[in-house]
Amino acid sequence: MKHSLVLLSCIALFGACSSAAPAGDAKDAHDATEKPPIAPPKPTPVLQGTRRGPSPRETRVVDELMGSAERVRGLTFKRPVPVLVEDRDRITSYVESQIEDEELDRARVVYAALGLLPQDLDVRSLLLRLMGEQVVGYYDAEEKHLVVRDDVMRAFGRGDDMNAEEGSELSEARIVLVHELVHALQDQHLNLFQNIHATRDTDADNAFHALVEGDATLAMIGYALEREDIPLSRLTGNPSQIQSFSDVVRRSPLAGTELEQAPAIIRVPLLSAYVDGLAFCASLHGVGGFEAVNRAHAMPPVSSEQVLHPTRFAEPDLPQQLKLPELPELAAAGYEVVREDTLGELEIGVYFSQGAREADAKRAADGWDGDRLRVYRSATQPPAVVWVSVWDSERDAQEAEAAAAHVARQFPTPPADRWEVVRKAKKLLIVRDLAPQLRARIPAIALGP
Numbered sequence: 001m002k003h004s005l006v007l008l009s010c011i012a013l014f015g016a017c018s019s020a021a022p023a024g025d026a027k028d029a030h031d032a033t034e035k036p037p038i039a040p041p042k043p044t045p046v047l048q049g050t051r052r053g054p055s056p057r058e059t060r061v062v063d064e065l066m067g068s069a070e071r072v073r074g075l076t077f078k079r080p081v082p083v084l085v086e087d088r089d090r091i092t093s094y095v096e097s098q099i100e101d102e103e104l105d106r107a108r109v110v111y112a113a114l115g116l117l118p119q120d121l122d123v124r125s126l127l128l129r130l131m132g133e134q135v136v137g138y139y140d141a142e143e144k145h146l147v148v149r150d151d152v153m154r155a156f157g158r159g160d161d162m163n164a165e166e167g168s169e170l171s172e173a174r175i176v177l178v179h180e181l182v183h184a185l186q187d188q189h190l191n192l193f194q195n196i197h198a199t200r201d202t203d204a205d206n207a208f209h210a211l212v213e214g215d216a217t218l219a220m221i222g223y224a225l226e227r228e229d230i231p232l233s234r235l236t237g238n239p240s241q242i243q244s245f246s247d248v249v250r251r252s253p254l255a256g257t258e259l260e261q262a263p264a265i266i267r268v269p270l271l272s273a274y275v276d277g278l279a280f281c282a283s284l285h286g287v288g289g290f291e292a293v294n295r296a297h298a299m300p301p302v303s304s305e306q307v308l309h310p311t312r313f314a315e316p317d318l319p320q321q322l323k324l325p326e327l328p329e330l331a332a333a334g335y336e337v338v339r340e341d342t343l344g345e346l347e348i349g350v351y352f353s354q355g356a357r358e359a360d361a362k363r364a365a366d367g368w369d370g371d372r373l374r375v376y377r378s379a380t381q382p383p384a385v386v387w388v389s390v391w392d393s394e395r396d397a398q399e400a401e402a403a404a405a406h407v408a409r410q411f412p413t414p415p416a417d418r419w420e421v422v423r424k425a426k427k428l429l430i431v432r433d434l435a436p437q438l439r440a441r442i443p444a445i446a447l448g449p
Contacts, residue, residue: 045097049090069181113383190297203344214277236286304346320370355406364403367396385432
């Protein structure tokens with residue numbers, strides 16, 4: 001039941017499918033130890049706010065949207081999806097109840113150690129603000145029901161009594177709920193619930209969520225195009241149109257000021273799940289329709305590289321699996337492992353963007369072929385990072401080395417004598433915030449003789 005710091009806030013963009021912990025268990029894949037089996041469900045929390053069932057008129061609207069989701073996505077509901085109507089307080093209270101502060105703190109330590117989050121950022125409050133700004137509803141894969149925000153559902157019930165502006169907002173809400181109902185179809189046909197709970201590192205988790213959200217976003221767009229009598233294949237059959245459409249979606253104010261102002265390590269992967277996920281699923285659809293997307297659910301992309309470059313999924317181009325050696329000097333100095341993880345091309349690009357324009361950082365991250373990161377914590381020292389990556393070619397590794405070195409030069413924290421950026425052939429080592437005497441043997445151990 002793991003959700004990265006970024007994925008905790010996925011509900012904020014269009015709403016998102018939710019599992020047992022939609023806002024907890026941040027980045028379990030960081031753990032250096034073997035993962036335990038899925039924990040039993042937590043006790044039902046006492047929530048603030050109100051919940052009710054839909055009225056007959058509201059039910060007819062949702063039934064119509066279910067039919068639209070079936071038609072566009074090419075799947076039929078095996079069983080009805082119960083619908084609950086909750087006010088904003090109830091939805092916020094539910095999400096807040098699922099946040100596990102210990103896990104959230106560990107995720108914050110990892111990204112703060114990389115310079116990607118301010119040390120004093122209240123991540124819990126940020127996630128709740130992101131959620132509160134946008135949520136229309138969500139599909140709960142644990143409880144198998146659809147939740148719709150009360151004011152949205154009441155507007156559905158009013159129907160023709162609305163003015164033009166309200167009607168436009170309601171039309172957008174319909175599109176969003178088709179997105180959520182596609183998650184229900186994924187759950188009933190494509191093992192969404194089981195796949196959500198699979199053990200993955202952050203990179204593979206980002207890739208999986210890009211498939212899930214990209215699929216639902218593509219179907220949502222198909223529903224919008226259908227209302228204009230435009231077949232979805234007209235979009236997906238043209239790669240340049242897919243890219244242009246994705247760029248428009250990426251630049252649009254989808255999620256309001258909270259997301260726009262959020263740190264890049266939250267904002268970029270969150271948008272990528274929808275935008276790059278959309279382009280990825282559209283490329284599959286262009287070749288084989290939604291059947292090709294269904295096949296991808298059976299064998300999901302294993303890295304964000306495969307999502308960002310769909311041909312590397314089709315080939316496929318599999319990343320190298322790196323292992324970090326034990327570093328007994330650090331244990332002897334009082335350091336303990338906080339997390340171990342693979343961040344992948346997407347999040348390495350975010351890291352590089354601390355010292356470069358986003359486009360340049362993306363180019364430097366292209367050529368990634370695998371990485372392994374370990375974050376250490378000490379009672380007396382700041383968190384330390386040991387990060388090894390491997391690249392497709394020496395030239396790619398040189399570009400990554402230059403980007404990493406530029407990050408180190410841009411920021412005074414940690415001090416220069418506590419940084420290390422070392423390349424050996426196609427491997428790159430980044431060490432942050434370790435004293436020189438503790439770093440002395442790390443390059444030889446991590447990069448090999």
